[in-house]
Amino acid sequence: MTVIVRDVRPEDAEGFARVRRAALPFMLATPEQVAFDWAHAHPDARYRPLVAEADGEIIGSAQVGLAYDSPQENAGYANVYVHPERRGRGAGTLLARASEEYLVEQGAKDLYTWILDEPGNRAFAERHGYASRRSAHFLRLDLASAPLPPLQEPPAGVELRPAAAFAGDPRPLFELDALTTADEPGDVGTELADYDHWLATTWRHPLFDAELTTVAVVDGVPAAFSAARTDGTGRYGTGMTGTAPAFRGRGLAKLAKNDSLHRARVAGCTEAFTGNDTGNGPMLAINKWFGYEICATEVRYVRRVG
Structure with a gap:
């Protein structure tokens, strides 16, 4: 059986999503979402999705690009x-090689990847020159x-509103998202600065559920939120839960997430997924309080090139 690696085609969305669901069943993936992400990738990301194909079947995939929205060069x-x-x-070897060659051509010096924390995966990454960094559950x-x-x-003074209540002007939610994302734990930071791109890729994302996303508003100001994603099959994922620095320590994120989870259950969702950096003790404690259990761990690996 000959395996080839190639750029994606529009008709590959179903196979790409199928591989993603099988390899990472804890994350939502649909053909519609995959095709949307391909079409709306920021040009500065130089995004290049790849597939590995054998006898006409897609058996592997790769998401490849530059961290254009990070302060790290x-x-x-x-x-x-x-x-x-x-x-x-x-x-996996063919996809990794093609990905690395492309990133080096685009000027990348530090190559980051997430892998599931399993002995075989760790050995694969280390054989290819990667060193482990942080981890996430x-x-x-x-x-x-x-x-x-x-x-x-x-x-x-606190009111809980669905994100859909901001449909006429979502900019306050963009500003709240940018504040909370700026200090999210991670080894490659993210800065949200492009409102139009946020509108296109977050607010209008096919998995984003504005009705089940809850925003805690304090005296008219959005202060905390829990963003919901749904895939139409009863699966619910938390995209981000956070509180603006000025409002922290008041339990607002927990309040918002509890409201969102209750409404998700009423809406027919049967499974909820989320992810946390292993160093994010406060959020892990909140999720344990809700009843979440760790089902897998990912490890961030990096390789310096050039």
């Missing part, structure tokens, strides 16, 4: 996934049967 990323039932055929909550904390009445 010359950082690139290549996240490679191979279908668990198709491993051992060299698809995937967490799952059984929304169909697990008890949720009771809904709480917001304190005086």
Whole structure:
């Protein structure tokens, strides 16, 4: 069986999403979302999705690009996934090699990748010259049967609103998202500065659920939020939960997430997923309080080139 690596074609969206779901069942992936992400990638990211194909079947995929929105210069990323039932055929090695060659051509000096924390995956990364950095947990909550904390009445001056209430002017949510993203734990920071791109790729993303996203508003000002993603099959994912620095320490993020989870259950969602950096103790504690359990761990690896 000959394995080839090539650029994606529009008709590859279903196969690309299928590999992603099989390799990372803790993340939402649909053909519509995959095609949307390809079409709306920021030009500065030089985004180049790849697939590994064998006898006409897509058995692996790679998300490759530059971290254009990071203050760190010359950082690139290549996240490679191979279908668990198709491993051992060299698809991962071919995808990694093609990804690295492309990133070096684009001027990247530090190549970052996420891999599941399994001995075989770690050995693969280390054989290719990568060194481990930080890690992050995937967490799952059984929304169909697990008890949720009771809904709480917001304190005086605080109102809980769905993100859909801001449809006429989402800019306040963009500003809140930018504030909370700026100090999110990670080894490659992110700065949200392009409102139009945020509108196109976050607010209008096919997985983003404005009705189930909850915003805590304090005296008319958006102060905290829990962003919801849904895939139409009963799976719910938290895109981001955060609080603006000026409003921290008041339990607003927990309040918003609890409201979102309760409404997600009413809407028919049966599984909830989220992810946290292993060093993010406060958010891990909040998710444990909700009943989430760690279901897998990813490790960030980096390789310096040039």
